[in-house]
Amino acid sequence: GQQVMQIPQYQHVQEGEDFTTYCNSSTTLSNIQWYKQRPGGHPVFLIQLVKSGEVKKQKRLTFQFGEAKKNSSLHITATQTTDVGTYFCAETSGGSNYKLTFGKGTLLTVNP
């Protein structure tokens, strides 16, 4: 199946700094989902992007889907310690098999 590449693998920031993680694919994606997993926890759905060039916001989080639908990003403004965790993007394989394929994730740590 398709494989989405996420960068960076790790990111450490000071509280109040911004953070961005990127998700890239060599092929056009049907849609993309973003999940957050707190340390020791389970993945929790954040958002789904479907349309080319789509931008969605959730408080301090901004999600973008590229014009060519081959990349996506998650930006957090003014990080807080509660933002700590691993952020995953996940894409849907095409055709009739609608399984999600997850990227390896970006682990965010925030220094208070």
Added chain:
Amino acid sequence: DAGVIQSPRHEVTEMGQEVTLRCKPISGHDYLFWYRQTMMRGLELLIYFNNNVPIDDSGMPEDRFSAKMPNASFSTLKIQPSEPRDSAVYFCASSRLAGVDEQFFGPGTRLTVL
């Protein structure tokens, strides 16, 4: 709603033993997914069901792994015999639709095979 329920939360067993992981999906969700998470390989889909029928088991590592869904409210993932390399966190997730709907994950089962 109680969310996706998994049991046990932790399992420690010895190599060669049979392990059975259990999952109760959210009521009304037609899709159930089993994932395995390790540091090396990340979050991998093992198998998923639609209306209790296995749709894609291409992620199941080998014949030692089997999964069943006898009814809409219960699924099992069995490993027999278990090996140390099976040590991982196993998540069950459910959704109303596949691929275009959010998946709700259970708390996971942390499996350690000695």
